[in-house]
Amino acid sequence: MTAHAHPVVLGQNQYGKAENRVVKVTRDGDTHRLKDLNVSVSLSGDMAEVHYSGDNANVLPTDTTKNTVFAFAKKHGIESAEAFGLLLARHFVDSRQPIHRARIRIEEYTWERLEGSGHSFARTGRETRTAQITYDGRAPEVLTGLKDLTVMNTTDSEFWGFVKDPYTTLPEDRDRILATSVSSWWRHAWTGGEADTPDWDASYDGARAHLLRAFADTYSLSLQQTLYAMGSRVIENRPEIDEIRFSMPNKHHFRVDLEPFGMANEAADGAVYLAADRPYGLIEATVLRAGAEARIPVDLTNL
The missing domain is CATH 3.10.270.10 (Urate Oxidase;)
Known part of the structure; x- marks a missing residue:
């Protein structure tokens, strides 16, 4: 047929x-x-x-x-x-x-x-x-990435000033844990020329180092802000990379209510947290070099 x-x-x-x-x-x-x-x-x-x-x-x-x-x-x-x-x-x-x-x-x-x-x-x-x-x-396209890069800041993170409606119960937090498991892909500007082939290992190590440095250095008011800082640092410092995409779940850590036991549980005093695995906020975005075309599929990080 x-x-x-x-x-x-x-x-x-x-x-x-x-x-x-x-x-x-x-x-x-x-x-x-x-x-x-x-x-x-x-x-x-x-x-x-x-x-x-x-x-x-x-x-x-x-x-x-x-x-x-x-x-x-x-x-x-x-x-x-x-x-x-x-x-x-x-x-x-x-x-x-x-x-x-x-x-x-x-x-x-x-x-x-x-x-x-x-x-x-x-x-x-x-x-x-x-x-x-x-x-x-014709020209090859190379994407490099990583997954399951789990990182945490135990302070220097806040979350407040968000929209509140009748279903909002989350309290504002001026000192919280920020943790995530980073999945990321980045696209190389390389178009296949033998003379300018990137050093793939050096490029990977450099991009990874910038991701981690940006995560540690960013005083975060939102996970979105941290994501953008991580992507920006890679683009600004790795000229061979034109586009980087992230999928970053917010690995929530909630301060346990210990008041029924007569105990305060404040972050400044060394708090105890419940690590919740689900449900979780999921933050996804692409950061591009100015003028570059977005080509990494939106759902690639979930594969």
């Missing part, structure tokens, strides 16, 4: 192999290095007939994409999540004519070497580094 023989037509589609868990060990004598990735491949292109009639002539099997991920990890190594994703994306598009677009999503998990050993590691409690590389045969 062809598309023209039926009033229903095919829309956007893609396929691939998701969550390929790749661990690459590089040995330099007795000192070993680890790269621990979760790689998802998604391909699209001239794939109408496989949907309409089951004709697989243009289909590269998802098992082949899985094998390619592991073969490339061995053949090329893993310099960074971004560099590895670029290699894969270009390979799938440039080597298979029916494939017009490849999207590689990567999560990277961090291990630290145990003191006194070259080959023993412990999984860290750090955030998960993320990357998405999209390539359509």
Whole structure:
């Protein structure tokens, strides 16, 4: 059955192999290095007939994409999540004519070497580094990000002056805990030129450092204000980044009412808090370099 023989037509589609868990060990004598990735491949292109009639002539099997991920990890190594994703994306598009677009999503998990050993590691409690590389045969687009970066200020945060209506019960607070778990993506201005390829690891470390410094340095009257300060600091200090998107839940900490027990529970005296996991406020926004076009999908941080 062809598309023209039926009033229903095919829309956007893609396929691939998701969550390929790749661990690459590089040995330099007795000192070993680890790269621990979760790689998802998604391909699209001239794939109408496989949907309409089951004709697989243009289909590269998802098992082949899985094998390619592991073969490339061995053949090329893993310099960074971004560099590895670029290699894969270009390979799938440039080597298979029916494939017009490849999207590689990567999560990277961090291990630290145990003191006194070259080959023993412990999984860290750090955030998960993320990357998405999209390539359509022309210029690649690289997004870098992170998720589960949990941060807290135990003071220097207030929340007051907000709208009140008959359903408002939240009291104003002049000294509160501000905590969140940051999910963020940032888009690089790089358009694929070999000469000006960013140092992906240095760029990630620099952006992360600015996010944390802005969180610590901002006297916050709202989580929105803190979010904007974090994004602004990255844009102002990292010229290779044009756009940064955040999804930041407000991890509420409420001072417990201890008056029934004859005890005051004031922040200045060292208060006790209830950490509430849900429901939570969810603050999301994009910060852009002036003149840049917003291109990071609004819902990407939820993937």
